[in-house]
Amino acid sequence: MANIDLVGLGVFAAYIVAIAVIGYFGARRTKTTADFVAASGQLGFWTYVLLMVGAVTSGMTIIGVAGLGFQSGWANLWERVIGPPFAVSFCTVLVGYKMWTLRNKYRIWTMQDYFATRYEDPRTLRALAGIVSVVTCFAYLIGQYTAVGVVTEVVLGIPYSVGSLIALVIVVGYVMGGGMFSTAWTTFLQSLIMIVGVFITAPLIINWMGGWIAFNELVSQVPVLQQIVRGQAPGYLFGTFLDQPFGPAGMPLVGWAYNLTLFGITVPLGLLVAPHVVNNVLCFKESKYTRWGPLIMYVLGVPLILGTSLIGLAARVAWAQGQLNIASLTLEGGVTVAWNDMAYPTIAKAALPYGIFILLLPSVLAAVMSTTDRLLVTAASNVSYDLVKNVLRPNTSEKATVWINRLVVLILGVSSWYISLTPQPMLAWFIWAALSLMVNCFFWPIIGGLYWKRMNKHAARWGMLTGFVVTLISFAIWGKNIIIPGVVALYAVVPGFIASTAVTLALAFLTKPHSEALLRETLTGLFIKSGTPAKH
Amino acid sequence: MMAFIFFNLAPLPVTVEGLSISRFLVFFGMPSLAALSITPSLSSERILGMQPLTFFCLAIPIVVQVAVLLIWAIKWRAPD
Numbered sequence: 001m002a003n004i005d006l007v008g009l010g011v012f013a014a015y016i017v018a019i020a021v022i023g024y025f026g027a028r029r030t031k032t033t034a035d036f037v038a039a040s041g042q043l044g045f046w047t048y049v050l051l052m053v054g055a056v057t058s059g060m061t062i063i064g065v066a067g068l069g070f071q072s073g074w075a076n077l078w079e080r081v082i083g084p085p086f087a088v089s090f091c092t093v094l095v096g097y098k099m100w101t102l103r104n105k106y107r108i109w110t111m112q113d114y115f116a117t118r119y120e121d122p123r124t125l126r127a128l129a130g131i132v133s134v135v136t137c138f139a140y141l142i143g144q145y146t147a148v149g150v151v152t153e154v155v156l157g158i159p160y161s162v163g164s165l166i167a168l169v170i171v172v173g174y175v176m177g178g179g180m181f182s183t184a185w186t187t188f189l190q191s192l193i194m195i196v197g198v199f200i201t202a203p204l205i206i207n208w209m210g211g212w213i214a215f216n217e218l219v220s221q222v223p224v225l226q227q228i229v230r231g232q233a234p235g236y237l238f239g240t241f242l243d244q245p246f247g248p249a250g251m252p253l254v255g256w257a258y259n260l261t262l263f264g265i266t267v268p269l270g271l272l273v274a275p276h277v278v279n280n281v282l283c284f285k286e287s288k289y290t291r292w293g294p295l296i297m298y299v300l301g302v303p304l305i306l307g308t309s310l311i312g313l314a315a316r317v318a319w320a321q322g323q324l325n326i327a328s329l330t331l332e333g334g335v336t337v338a339w340n341d342m343a344y345p346t347i348a349k350a351a352l353p354y355g356i357f358i359l360l361l362p363s364v365l366a367a368v369m370s371t372t373d374r375l376l377v378t379a380a381s382n383v384s385y386d387l388v389k390n391v392l393r394p395n396t397s398e399k400a401t402v403w404i405n406r407l408v409v410l411i412l413g414v415s416s417w418y419i420s421l422t423p424q425p426m427l428a429w430f431i432w433a434a435l436s437l438m439v440n441c442f443f444w445p446i447i448g449g450l451y452w453k454r455m456n457k458h459a460a461r462w463g464m465l466t467g468f469v470v471t472l473i474s475f476a477i478w479g480k481n482i483i484i485p486g487v488v489a490l491y492a493v494v495p496g497f498i499a500s501t502a503v504t505l506a507l508a509f510l511t512k513p514h515s516e517a518l519l520r521e522t523l524t525g526l527f528i529k530s531g532t533p534a535k536h
Numbered sequence: 537m538m539a540f541i542f543f544n545l546a547p548l549p550v551t552v553e554g555l556s557i558s559r560f561l562v563f564f565g566m567p568s569l570a571a572l573s574i575t576p577s578l579s580s581e582r583i584l585g586m587q588p589l590t591f592f593c594l595a596i597p598i599v600v601q602v603a604v605l606l607i608w609a610i611k612w613r614a615p616d
Contacts, residue, residue: 074590081597089601093608101615212584219585243585245593291612295605302598313585529613 008156008358015193015362016170019186019369023174026182033389033401036179037381038109038283043184048284049293050191051184052092053300054370055280056084056271057194058140059147060431062367065305066344069312070319070326073219073242075254078263080309085301087271089294094272096281097290098450098523103282105521111278111446112386118449118522119457120514123391128461129445130386132468133275136437137379138416140276143430144368144375145420146341151364154345155357161421171369172413175376176406180283183373190366195304197363201352202307205314208351218317219243225320242316252481252489262432262491270435273442276371276378308344315343324350372413380408429480432491436475440467440496444504451526452508453519459508467500 034040043051061084068076102108106117112129116122145164152163174182209215218225222242223234234240238254241247247254253262271277284293318324326346328339348360384404389396396404441464448455474482474495482490519525583591 074586074594077590077594081594086601089605093605097615216582216585220582243582243587243590245587245590287615292609295602295609298601298605310584317585529615 005156005358007354008361009158011358012156012361012365015365016166018189019170020174022186022189023170023178023182026174026178026185028178029181030178030402033385033398033405034107034109035181036402036405037377037385038279039180039184041103041109041283042285043283044285045289045293047184047188048280048289049296049300050188051280051283051374052088052277052293052297053304054187054191054194054366055276055374056088056274056371057191057301057304057367058371058431059144059364059368061305062194062198062308062364063147063150063341063344064431065308066312066315067340067342069309070316070343071312071340072238072254073222073313073316075238075241075244075246076259076263077245077309078259079267080302080305082263082268083305084267084271085298085305086268087274088277088301089298091272091277092281092290092294092297094528095278095446095450096284097287097528099278099281100284100287100290102523109279109282110381110386111275111442112382112390114449115445115460116390118514118518118524119445119460120518121457121461125445125457125461125464126386127391128464129442130382130391132437132441132464133382133386134379134412135468136274136434136441137276137375137382138412139434139437140431141372141375141379141412141416142420143434144372145417147364147368150341151345151361154342154349155361164417164420167365167369167372168413168417171372171376172409175373175380175413176409179380179402179405180377183377184283186373187370190370193362193366194370195300197359197366198304198307198311200356201348201360201363202310204353204356205311205347205351208347209314209317215314215317218321219313222317222320225317229320229322237316239320242313249488250483250486252483255489257488257490258481261494265497266432266435266439266491266493269443270439273446274435274438275382275442276374278442278446279378279381280374311347312340312343315347318347318350376409376413379412380405383408433475433480436471436491436493436496437468439493440471440500444500448504448508449522450524453524454508454513455504455524456508456511456513458511459504462507463500463504466503467496470499471496 030036032040065079068079099108099114102114102117106113108114108117111133112126115129116126119125145168148164148167149160152158153160156163174186178185206212206215209218220243223239226232226236226239227234230236232239238247241251241254246256246259249255249257252258315324315326319326324347326339326342328342345360348357352360384401388404389401444455444463445460449460471493474492478492480492482492482494513519582588586594
C-alpha cells in the first residue's frame with residue numbers, strides 16, 4: 001500500500017465520479033421494466049453506436065488481445081478481421097433491421113421475447129433461453145475482473161481485490177439504479193475513453209520502439225533475437241509464425257484449422273448472437289440508425305482492435321530485444337495473470353510518458369465496465385422479466401419487477417466478482433468459452449428464426465439444449481483444444497456446433513414449420529428488408 | 537474491383553514511413569502504380585511486420601466488409 005500512486009488515484013477517482021453522476025441521471029430516467037430492460041427503445045444514434053462498440057470491447061479486448069498479439073503476432077489476425085467489429089456491424093444489419101419492426105409491432109424488449117413470438121412458445125423456450133443466457137453472461141462476467149486487477153496493481157499499486165471491488169460497487173450501483181439508460185449513457189463516455197486511449201498509446205509505443213521502420217524490420221527478426229538475447233529456440237511462443245497469417249493445421253492457436261474454429265465460428269458468430277449484443281439492437285429509437293451505424297461501428301472498432309494487437313506485438317519485439325522484461329503477475333489470493341496478458345501494461349509503463357500512462361487505468365476500466373454493465377442488465381432481465389414476469393408469476397407488478405432486477409444485479413455482480421478472486425487461466429480463454437456457449441445455443445434460433453421458414457420451436461428448443469450440453473461436455477473432456485496429433489488442432493467449440501446444427505436441421509426438416517401467416521407477420525424468410533421476399 | 541479499390545486506397549496510409557507498399561506493387565506486377573505511391577526508401581518488403589500474404593489476408597477482408605457496409609448504407613431504405 002506504500003507505493004500507491006496518488007495522481008493515478010486522483011484520475012481513477014475522477015473517472016469513478018463521472019460514471020456515478022451519469023449513472024444517477026440514468027436512474028432518474030428509469031421508471032418501468034421496459035426502461036430498465038431496453039431503455040424503452042429510446043437510445044439516440046451515437047449512444048447506440050458506442051453502446052455496441054463498448055459492449056464487445058471488454059477487458060479482454062484491451063488486455064487479452066494485446067496478450068494474444070504478444071503471443072502469436074499476426075498469426076491470429078483473423079480475430080481482428082472478423083472479430084468484434086464484424087459482429088456488432090453485421091448484427092445491426094442482419095438482426096437489428098428486422099428486429100426494429102418486430103419490436104414496434106410486438107413490444108419485443110429481449111431476445112427471449114422474440115423467441116416467444118416467432119416460435120409461439122411463450123413459456124418453455126423463453127425459460128430455456130433465459131437460463132442459458134444467464135449462465136453464458138455469468139461466465140463472461142467472471143472473465144472481466146482480472147483485467148481490472150492487472151491495471152489497478154500495475155498502475156495504482158493497490159491490491160487486485162480492492163481495485164476490482166471498487167469497480168464492482170460502482171457498476172452494480174449504477175446498473176441497479178438506472179438499468180439500460182445508465183448502462184447506455186455511461187458506455188457512451190466509456191467507449192470514447194477506450195477509443196482515445198488506444199489511438200493515442202499505440203503510435204506512442206511504436207515510436208518508443210524506434211518508429212514504424214524499426215518495428216517493421218524487427219518483427220521478422222524476433223526468432224533470431226529471442227534465440228540470441230533470451231536463449232529461447234526460434235520457434236518458442238510461435239516465434240516463427242508472428243509475421244504469417246496462420247500456421248499448419250496441427251498447431252493449436254495459430255494453425256489454420258484452429259483459427260477457423262476459434263475466429264471463424266466462436267468469436268464472430270458468438271458475438272453476433274450474444275444476448276447482450278442482440279438485446280442492444282432492441283434499444284435504439286429510429287430505424288434509420290441501421291443505415292450508417294454499422295459502417296461507423298466497424299470503422300471505430302477495427303482500428304481499436306488492430307491498435308491493441310500492435311501494442312502486444314511491439315511488446316513481444318521489445319521483449320525479444322531485451323528492452324523489456326515481462327513477468328507474470330501474482331495477485332493476492334494466488335491469482336496468477338499469464339505473462340502475455342501483462343504485455344500491454346508493462347510496455348505502457350516503459351514507453352509512455354507518465355501523464356499518458358495513468359490514463360491507462362480509466363481506459364481499461366471503461367472497457368471492463370462497459371461490458372460488465374451490459375451483461376448485468378441482460379442477465380437481470382432474463383431472471384426478472386423473462387423467467388419471473390413472463391413464465392413463473394405473470395401478475396408481478398412493474399415495481400416488483402424492477403426491484404427483482406436490482407436484486408439479481410447485486411447477486412450476480414457480487415458472486416461473479418467473488419469467483420474471479422480464485423485463479424483464472426489466460427483472460428481470453430474464459431471469454432471464448434462463454435462465446436462457445438452463445439454460438440452453440442443461440443445461432444440457429446436467432447439467425448434461423450429470422451431467415452429460414454422451416455425453423456420451428458422443436459428445432460429451436462432441442463438445438464439450444466443440445467448445444468448447451470455438448471459444449472459443456474466438450475470443455476469438460478478436452479479442455480480448450482481438440483488435437484489429433486500430427487493432423488489437426490481444433491477449438492473445443494466444434495462438437496457443440498456440429499451437434500446443435502445437426503439436431504436443429506434434423507428437427508426442422510422432420511417436423512412441421514409454423515403457419516405461413518405467422519412467418520409473414522414475423523418477417524421470416526431469406527430477405528433482410530421487409531417486404532422484399534427472397535428469390536427462390 | 538477489389539484490387540482497384542485496394543491499390544487506389546493503398547497510397548494513403550503509405551505516407552507513414554515504413555509501409556513498403558511500393559515493393560508490394562512491384563511484387564504483384566504493378567510497377568507503374570508503385571512509382572506513384574509515396575514511399576520512403578525501404579529495406580524491407582514487409583508492412584507492419586507482415587509478409588505480403590499476411591497483409592492481404594488482413595486488408596482484403598477489411599476492404600470487403602467496408603464495401604459491403606457502404607453499399608448497405610447507400611442502398612438502405614426504411615423498413616415498411
